[in-house]
Amino acid sequence: MINKKIFSILLLHLLAITTFGQSSDADFMSSIGKIYVVVAVIAAVFVGIVIFLVYLDRKLTKLEDQIKEHD
Amino acid sequence: MMRSNWWKFLGVAIIMYTFIAGILVPLKPGIVAVSPSSTRTGETLEMEIQGYNSNFKRGEDSLRAWLKLDDQHALRAVQLKAIDDQNLQLTFQIPPYLPARERIKDMTLIVDNSIDGASFLPSAVFVTQDSIDPDMGTQVWRNEAIVDLNETAGITFPFRNILKETIRNTYFHVALWLSMVLIFIGSVVQSVKYLRTNNIEADLKALSLTRVGTIFGFLGLITGAIWAKNTWGAYWSWDVKQNMTAIALLIYCAYFVLRSSFEDQEKSARLGAVYNIFAFAALIPLIYVIPRLTDSLHPGAGGNPALGGEDLDNTMRMVFYPAVIGWTLFGLWMASLWYRADRLENQLLER
Structure with a gap:
């Protein structure tokens, strides 16, 4: 449960950072030859992999609980 | 599995x-913006060029620039002045007539030096013809062939303006x-x-x-x-x-x-x-x-x-x-x- 809380806080932070980067300052995204667009794309891929890990984590937790019940 | x-x-x-x-391989030098981007025939065009990753100042000795109308017709800059590595001033003498029938004709800008290699900006300048006379245009055109373009030094990714x-x-x-x-x-x-x-x-x-x-x-x-x-x-x-x-x-x-x-x-x-x-x-x-x-x-x-x-x-x-x-x-x-x-x-x- 603590894990879930930490994760949701992290996710909220991430959302706050990305929305700040995109909506409040369009000049920021187009500065230095639009390099921050590349940063945002890589960050999005990373978040996708993290979401995959969270799902897998939950599935394995469920399996562990089942094994515990079985024993 | x-x-x-x-x-x-x-x-x-x-x-x-x-x-x-x-991430680490740099972009090829390119041209981001020119101003002004339109002119009329017979005028002296003074342009400000903004470069990206460019070395206008360091490569000033070998700096050359052209406005290209088509494969046969190119106009060389009469004066080049590098303000710094990213900013360049070019002066072109636009002839009174162009060898083209269109009232408004676009020209490609080419900037070349020994460090950056050749950079292109298609449709950089639009020239409005006051009076159209292609034969006259062919006669008055002093062509400056685009020759000996340099290659970019080192490994780079292509520069696309957008x-x-x-x-x-x-x-x-x-x-x-x-x-x-x-x-x-x-x-x-x-x-x-x-x-x-x-x-x-x-x-x-x-x-x-x-x-x-x-x-x-x-x-x-x-x-x-x-x-x-x-x-x-x-x-x-x-x-x-x-x-x-x-x-x-x-x-x-x-x-x-x-x-x-x-x-x-x-x-x-x-x-x-x-x-x-x-x-x-x-x-x-x-x-x-x-x-x-x-x-x-x-x-x-x-x-x-x-x-x-x-x-x-x-x-x-x-x-x-x-x-x-x-x-x-x-x-x-x-x-x-x-x-x-x-x-x-x-x-x-x-x-």
Whole structure:
């Protein structure tokens, strides 16, 4: 449960950072030859992999609980 | 989905290589903006040029510039003054007549020096003709042939004026799509295998591969939207490529809904396998055929070549194709983890 809380806080932070980067300052995204667009794309891929890990984590937790019940 | 690990490390190592090479290799010097971008015949045109990654000051000795009308007609700058490495002042004498029939004619700007090599900006200047007389234009034209252009020193990625550094997204956004297709192909192979052998493990493999393929697809859609926001101006332009890929992904989402709506595992596996084959058969025309038939903002559509020309040169290929292999191996790793968890769950249920 603590894990879930930490994760949701992290996710909220991430959302706050990305929305700040995109909506409040369009000049920021187009500065230095639009390099921050590349940063945002890589960050999005990373978040996708993290979401995959969270799902897998939950599935394995469920399996562990089942094994515990079985024993 | 074996126990040996070398391919996982290989995938990660290749992705690391694409991150390092894809970020560190600089862009080729290019021209970002010119002002003014229009003039009239017979005038002296004084232009301010803004360069990107350029070395106008350092390469001032070998600096040359032309305005190119067409293959036979080029005009050389009469005066060049480098203010700094990024800013350049050019002076052109536009002749009173142009050898062209159009009232407004666009000219390509070419700037060349020994460090940056040659940079091009198509349609940099629009010249309005006060009176049109192509024969007169041919007579008064003093042609300055564009010769001995320099090559850019070192390894660089192409400079595209609208893309700039975002051309590097090719290694993340485009590579994810291609590896998604490869992973879906693997999934179809496993589904066919299941239908032929009735081995439930093949179906579980197909399920995991489809999951990872769908994740990659959604990542491709999201990264594409971020890229589109900063090149086309909106996250979602209702472009045919965006719409068709969204439909294709929804078809794949229906696969998971379909599977989970059956209690009986064998029924769910059988219908899932058949549906998966049809979903793949729909995917290819949706994302690769239909966008090519109409106009689209996206490269690879409406006669606009993808994976070629200036969008992907040989330097970029050295990063792009490894990126596809790396992400495919990484996706297989992700799928194998999920498959092993699924198989454990099955074994627990049987106990």
